[in-house]
Each structure stands twice: as C-alpha cells, then as structure tokens.
Amino acid sequence: MSWKLTVKDIDEYKAAFAVCDKDHDGKISAAEMGNIMRTLGKNFSDKEFNEIIHEIETKENGYLELDKFLNLMADIKTDENTLKIEQTNLINAFAYFDRDQTGFIDYEEFKHILTTVSEKLSPKEVQKLDELCRSSVNENGQFRYRDFLELILLR
Secondary structure, eight states, X not given: OGGGSOXXXXXXXXXXXXXXXXXXXXXXXXXXXHHHHHHTTOOOOHHHHHHHHHHHHHHSTTEEEHHHHHHHHHHHHHHHHHHHHHHHHXXXXXXXXXXXXXXXXXXXXXXXHHHHSSSOOOHHHHXXXXXXXXXXXXXXXXXXXXXXXXXHHHO
C-alpha cells in the first residue's frame, strides 16, 4: 500500500515514526500513534482516532511496525484524497445550477431536483433540509451553496 505515497511522504512518515519510537525497537504503541498523528498535522475526530487505535490493538497486538504504519498512512492519504475529489464533485454539481456563477442557486429548484430526480428525498429528509437551509435563503429565494456544502460536510 505504501506505493500510494510519494518519496517525500515516506520520508516524512519515517521521521515522525522515528521520533515516536523512543526505545528504537522498530515499533510504536497504539498510544504513541496519537503523537505521530499530531506531529503530522492529522486531525481526526475522537471516533476516527479510536477506530484506528482499536484496529492497531486488535490486529497488531497493540504495536505497529514501520511497514504497517506506512500502509495505514497510505490508506489515510487515499481517504483524504477521495474526500477532496468528492467535495470537488459536489461543488461542480451545484455550480451546474448556478447559471450566473454568483455562488447562489434557487432553493425551490434545488428542492425540486432532490425530490424528483434519481434517489429522491423522502418528505422527512426534505423537512430536515428545510431546517438546515431555510435561514440561509435570501430574499430572492436563493442560497449560497458553498455554505450549505460546508454545513453538510462538517456534520
């Protein structure tokens, strides 16, 4: 899996691993993993971090060797890249409806599309959407879709 990493990434991850491998035994504990993540600027939610730690503790007997660490970091980098691509695709999808390129789209048109095309929203989902968006709709019936995307991506 480490083939997904650049040489620069590998060097950076090896250096961070070495710093946290205080006893120089070629492995780090699950607890030390948190230090590496902070060193590398990776900010996970408590839930995400606990899942990583749990996997290390169950699959790796509580310790992670360098090659497994690089594989884990390659998976994390892939997930981060996939998220960036998905965010870009979402912005592009909304931009399609922003004919004037103002950063706003018509809210009623947006709702209509979500309730009639492909995987339609249920009435309950439309109600939740209204709760999220109604306060952001301006006097022209439009809302800034980037604000909406930030809101749903942060949830």
